[in-house]
Amino acid sequence: MSIETISLSGRKKMVSNKEMTFWERLYLVAIVKGLFITLKHLFRKKVTIHYPEQVREMSPVYRGQHQLKRDEQGRENCTACGLCALSCPAEAITMKAAERKADEKHLYREEKYASIYEINMLRCIFCGLCEEACPKDAIYLTTSKVLVPSSYEREDFIFGKDRLVMPLDVAIKNAQLNNAN
Amino acid sequence: MMVDGAFIIEKSVVIVVVFAVTMIMAMYSTWAERKVAAFLQDRVGPNRAGWGGLLQPLADGMKLFSKEEFFPNTPNKFLFVVGPAIAMSTALMTSAVIPWGDKLHVFGRDVILQATDINIALLYIFGVLSVGVYGIMIGGWASNNKFSLMGAVRAASQMVSYEVAMGLSMIALLMMTGTMSLKEISLQQQGMNWNVFYQPLSFLIFLICSFAETNRTPFDLAECESELIGGYHTEYSSMKMGFYLFAEYASMFTSATIISVLFFGGYNYPGMQWMVENVGVNIGNVLGMVALFAKVCFFIFFYMWVRWTIPRFRYDQLMHLGWRILIPLSIVNIMITGVVILRHQIAAYFGF
Numbered sequence: 304m305s306i307e308t309i310s311l312s313g314r315k316k317m318v319s320n321k322e323m324t325f326w327e328r329l330y331l332v333a334i335v336k337g338l339f340i341t342l343k344h345l346f347r348k349k350v351t352i353h354y355p356e357q358v359r360e361m362s363p364v365y366r367g368q369h370q371l372k373r374d375e376q377g378r379e380n381c382t383a384c385g386l387c388a389l390s391c392p393a394e395a396i397t398m399k400a401a402e403r404k405a406d407e408k409h410l411y412r413e414e415k416y417a418s419i420y421e422i423n424m425l426r427c428i429f430c431g432l433c434e435e436a437c438p439k440d441a442i443y444l445t446t447s448k449v450l451v452p453s454s455y456e457r458e459d460f461i462f463g464k465d466r467l468v469m470p471l472d473v474a475i476k477n478a479q480l481n482n483a484n
Numbered sequence: 485m486m487v488d489g490a491f492i493i494e495k496s497v498v499i500v501v502v503f504a505v506t507m508i509m510a511m512y513s514t515w516a517e518r519k520v521a522a523f524l525q526d527r528v529g530p531n532r533a534g535w536g537g538l539l540q541p542l543a544d545g546m547k548l549f550s551k552e553e554f555f556p557n558t559p560n561k562f563l564f565v566v567g568p569a570i571a572m573s574t575a576l577m578t579s580a581v582i583p584w585g586d587k588l589h590v591f592g593r594d595v596i597l598q599a600t601d602i603n604i605a606l607l608y609i610f611g612v613l614s615v616g617v618y619g620i621m622i623g624g625w626a627s628n629n630k631f632s633l634m635g636a637v638r639a640a641s642q643m644v645s646y647e648v649a650m651g652l653s654m655i656a657l658l659m660m661t662g663t664m665s666l667k668e669i670s671l672q673q674q675g676m677n678w679n680v681f682y683q684p685l686s687f688l689i690f691l692i693c694s695f696a697e698t699n700r701t702p703f704d705l706a707e708c709e710s711e712l713i714g715g716y717h718t719e720y721s722s723m724k725m726g727f728y729l730f731a732e733y734a735s736m737f738t739s740a741t742i743i744s745v746l747f748f749g750g751y752n753y754p755g756m757q758w759m760v761e762n763v764g765v766n767i768g769n770v771l772g773m774v775a776l777f778a779k780v781c782f783f784i785f786f787y788m789w790v791r792w793t794i795p796r797f798r799y800d801q802l803m804h805l806g807w808r809i810l811i812p813l814s815i816v817n818i819m820i821t822g823v824v825i826l827r828h829q830i831a832a833y834f835g836f
Contacts, residue, residue, distance in 0.1 A: 334794060341524045341793045351528045 366431045366444040368451070369422055371468045374412055375478035379468060380441035381420065382413035387433035387442055395426035396433060413439070420467060424451040424460045490593065499580075499599050506579050510734040511541040513784055517733075520788040548726035556719040558628040567623025568720065568727035574616040575734035581605035582741050583667045585751045585773040589765045597751075597769065598667060606664040609742060610651060613697055616735065617643040620699075620706060623728070624716035635715025638799065639706030642696055645806040646703075650693035652814035653686045656821040657746065670750035674757060680747040685817045687747045689810050694739040696806070699732060701791040705799055740783035744776060751776040 309315075326332055352359050372380045383400035401418035403411045410416075429450075433442050454460065515530065515537065522529030530537030558564050585597035602608060617640055624636020657679060661669050673679060680687045696703040707715030714720075717728045744750060751772035760768035797805070823830065 337793045338789060341789065344526055345520075345523045347526055349523075349528050350526050353528075353531075 361446065361448070365446055366429045366434075367447040368445055368449060369427075369433070369462075369467055370443050370445050371420065371464065372441055372443055373469050373471070373474035375474070375481060376409070377471050377474045377478070378408075378410060378412040379416060380412055380439045381417045382415050382439050382441070383417035383420075384438065386436040386438065390432045390436035391427075392430060392432060393426045393428045395423045395428075397421050397423075417464070420464050422462050422467065424462055425457065494593070494595055495599065498595070498597065502579050502582075502584065502599055503576065506576055506734055506737060509737045509780075509784075510575075510730055511545075513733040513736060514544065514729070515541050516784065517788050517791075520785065521792050524789070524792045545726065548723050551722040551725075553724075554719070554721040556628055558626050558719075560626050563622050563626035564719075565724070567619050567626060567716075568724045568731070569619070570622065571616060571619030571731040572727045572734070574612050574619060575731040575738065577612045578609055578735070578738040579741070581608055581666055582738070582745060583670050583750060584776060585769045586670075586760075587765070588769055597773070601665060601667045603663070603665045605666040606654060606658070610647070610654075613735075614643070614647060616697075616731075619728075619731065620716045623720070627716070627719035629719050631712045631714075632716050632718045635706045635708075635712045635718070638712075639699060639716060642699075642703060642705060642802060642806075645803060646693045646696035646810075649689055649806060649810035649814050650697065652811060652818065653689035653693065654746075656686045656814065656817045657683050659818070659821050659825060666745055666750075670745055670752065673749040673752050675752065676749070676754055678747065678749040678752075683747070683817075683821070685813065686821075687743075689814050689817070690747070691743065692805075692810065694743060695787070695790070696802075698735045698739050698787070700736065700787055702794040702797050703802060704796060705802060708796055736784060736787055737780065740780045740787065741776075743783050744779035748779050 374380055383398050385398065385400075388394075388396040388398060397419070398417045398421070399419040400415050403414050403416055407416075429444065431444050434444050451460065518540070519529040519537070530540040533539040533543045555561060555564065580599040581602060583598040583601070587597060588595045620639040621636045624632040624634075624639070627633070658664065660679070660682060661672055663669060663672075669679075695701075699706050705715075706712075707717065709715075712718070717725055720728060751769070753772060753775040756768060756772055756775075759771060
């Protein structure tokens with residue numbers, strides 16, 4: 304087989320520089336053809352999603368805002384091991400570890416906990432690697448449709464524990480649901 | 485002609501109705517343009533203001549009214565204001581000579597459905613259309629902006645070039661009709677004797693030229709966004725800008741009407757004669773108006789359809805098409821028409 308006839312994709316086309324005929328040079332035929340192509344689109348199904356009434360279906364692997372989980376007794380799972388910060392490709396996570404006091408056993412599950420846990424939402428790319436790295440099931444990316452609310456201050460985009468930790472009543476409700484099942 | 489009070493009232497009513505209809509058509513053309521554009525691109529278009537977005541033109545107008553009235557640092561503020569005014573008034577003036585129907589019989593008198601039936605109607609239309617370019621030229625020049633000026637220069641040269649071809653294509657039609665009164669041209673096309681069947685080439689040239697005259701794509705080089713920002717209306721804002729945009733749609737409506745009247749029988753529809761004789765003058769003529777409107781709406785749709793299909797011409801292509809194709813073609817058309825009209829004399833001259 305000669306090199307001219309080889310076509311790996313099967314869609315190879317030879318470029319031809321042939322002179323246009325009189326009818327082709329008139330362009331009227333081409334214009335009419337084009338008009339009928341657009342006319343076909345006039346009756347085609349529209350792709351628009353009418354947003355406030357209709358909402359686009361979320362992907363099953365959708366990753367939304369982060370949440371620091373509590374266990375069924377309402378204690379924080381995080382032990383401040385730093386694996387999430389290490390795995391984060393955007394370097395969005397920082398934390399500071401502290402030792403649990405004797406009277407804080409009902410607050411933290413492990414002996415060590417994160418006294419400061421911050422995610423910079425301007426850096427986060429929502430890849431979910433922190434979730435995969437976590438050995439304590441502490442950080443999850445929720446299916447919340449709220450990503451990051453807008454703000455005027457850069458500081459407002461650094462989410463601390465106040466905005467990341469799962470609310471206590473939700474944790475208790477989850478525990479009750481699990482017990483009921 | 486007897487001029488009495490009733491005559492003045494009758495004409496005033498006709499003029500007001502024609503004016504209102506032109507304005508409403510121009511208004512809803514903006515809505516239709518957006519809807520057609522959306523549908524041709526698989527979208528749905530405006531659908532929030534009113535049912536199907538029908539109140540959108542009002543919302544657009546209100547928005548334009550409430551915008552800041554910006555004046556550039558121009559040496560001539562008067563001309564800056566005059567520009568959109570000329571564009572708007574010339575776009576509306578053309579509709580004066582259009583016959584919207586034959587006549588209605590109300591209050592014991594025949595009401596002719598035309599603001600005025602002058603015997604040089606076609607010349608009047610060409611005259612008014614040519615003045616229309618002054619609106620663009622003055623506006624572009626008074627803006628004191630290079631982009632505006634370039635847009636205005638383009639518009640002016642384009643209009644001048646295409647008016648020649650347009651006028652020549654009309655001559656072939658006039659040789660056939662023998663009159664310039666639009667009323668008589670409409671009457672001649674009774675039944676299905678539409679001029680388009682006798683003068684298809686003339687129609688094609690006229691159609692292409694009216695695209696150029698109304699500054700619509702593929703000939704909208706005067707306001708071509710990719711090169712000239714907004715062309716002649718770059719410096720305009722608020723309702724002066726609105727006037728320019730509105731004038732474009734109004735002239736689109738009038739040129740669609742002129743095409744329908746000249747080539748597609750105007751208010752005539754098959755069986756109109758029978759309807760007028762057997763059913764009644766009024767019903768027959770109201771149907772005629774509806775027929776004219778259907779034709780006009782089709783041509784407005786056609787304008788939009790073409791706009792969203794064909795890309796803009798390059799400037800040299802535009803000039804090439806105008807001067808080297810359309811003008812010779814229309815001259816050939818005139819000669820063919822002449823030969824066909826004088827075929828008996830020519831045959832007699834050669835002794836057949």
